[in-house]
Amino acid sequence: DGGITQSPKYLFRKEGQNVTLSCEQNLNHDAMYWYRQDPGQGLRLIYYSQIVNDFQKGDIAEGYSVSREKKESFPLTVTSAQKNPTAFYLCASSSGGGGGELFFGEGSRLTVL
Amino acid sequence: AQSVSQHNHHVILSEAASLELGCNYSYGGTVNLFWYVQYPGQHLQLLLKYFSGDPLVKGIKGFEAEFIKSKFSFNLRKPSVQWSDTAEYFCAVQAYSGAGSYQLTFGKGTKLSVIP
Numbered sequence: 001d002g003g004i005t006q007s008p009k010y011l012f013r014k015e016g017q018n019v020t021l022s023c024e025q026n027l028n029h030d031a032m033y034w035y036r037q038d039p040g041q042g043l044r045l046i047y048y049s050q051i052v053n054d055f056q057k058g059d060i061a062e063g064y065s066v067s068r069e070k071k072e073s074f075p076l077t078v079t080s081a082q083k084n085p086t087a088f089y090l091c092a093s094s095s096g097g098g099g100g101e102l103f104f105g106e107g108s109r110l111t112v113l
Numbered sequence: 114a115q116s117v118s119q120h121n122h123h124v125i126l127s128e129a130a131s132l133e134l135g136c137n138y139s140y141g142g143t144v145n146l147f148w149y150v151q152y153p154g155q156h157l158q159l160l161l162k163y164f165s166g167d168p169l170v171k172g173i174k175g176f177e178a179e180f181i182k183s184k185f186s187f188n189l190r191k192p193s194v195q196w197s198d199t200a201e202y203f204c205a206v207q208a209y210s211g212a213g214s215y216q217l218t219f220g221k222g223t224k225l226s227v228i229p
Contacts, residue, residue: 033217040122042203042221050214058216059114088159094215100207101147102217104157 003027004105008090011110013085021076021108022104023091032074033102036060037088045088049074052076070083088113115140115208119220126194127228134189134223136204140218145207146187147217148178163187174198199227212229 004025013019025032031050035043045058049068063082068074074093078085088109091101120135138144148160148184161172168180178189187204203222 031215035219040221042117042119043219045216045218048214048216056214092157100145100215101159101162104149106156 003034004091004093004103006089006105006108008108010105011108013110013112015112016080018077018079019052019085019110021078021084021089021091022111023076024076025072025074025091025093025095027043027093027095027103027104028071029093029103031092031093032068033092034058034074034076034090035090038071042088043090084099085110114210114216115144115206117204117206117218117220119202119204119223121223122221123224123226125226125228129193132189132191132194132198132225134202134204134225136189136220138185138186138187138204138206138207139186140206140216142208145215146178146180146206147205148172148176148187148189149199149203149205149219151203153221157203160189184208194227195226196227196229198200198225200225 007022033048034046037043044060047066058078065077090107091105094100094102116138116139146163149157150160163170163180171177176221201222201224204220207217
């Protein structure tokens with residue numbers, strides 16, 4: 001089945017630690033995105049990538065980093081510099097080009113203890 | 114940059130009531146418009162989308178939305194809600210952000226609770 005796989009589903013981290021969230025897609029999509037979802041805040045864009053080896057900051061990129069070495073993979077690292085990392089993180093992809101529907105993964109819930 | 118405003122944070126309806134969720138956006142150029150739904154414990158799913166053409170679009174599960182360009186609005190409607198429509202609904206606007214990129218901006222969401 002085609003889709004987007006995020007792992008882990010739940011993650012606990014101690015303060016001061018970096019953590020990497022995985023996102024893999026087999027939809028052959030060019031564009032990939034990371035969003036953060038907080039109650040009452042909707043989804044806010046962290047980073048996005050339109051093509052391999054290229055990515056741009058979204059609205060709330062501070063304290064996060066990404067890489068796009070392969071078309072199907074777009075991992076997100078939540079660094080210790082992120083002041084409020086506890087959140088639900090959603091990865092998405094789209095075929096890119098002239099815009100279009102985003103397909104979402106099931107999300108990863110990160111809790112910082 | 115574009116922004117999206119959803120007027121209601123939480124809507125409570127009885128089954129069979131009609132639904133209208135408001136969505137307004139601010140952006141002067143051409144946009145693509147979406148409504149996504151997130152059922153409890155599930156991932157975001159597309160309800161419907163508007164790219165061009167007929168401003169009244171129909172989606173899954175009996176939902177529809179009307180794009181009114183002069184009002185920068187894309188309100189979601191359903192004539193008769195069911196308990197299974199209980200979910201959070203997100204309006205989203207997609208616009209060209211330069212260098213071949215399209216950015217999708219979401220509203221803060223509206224929680225719909227349908228009482229049997």
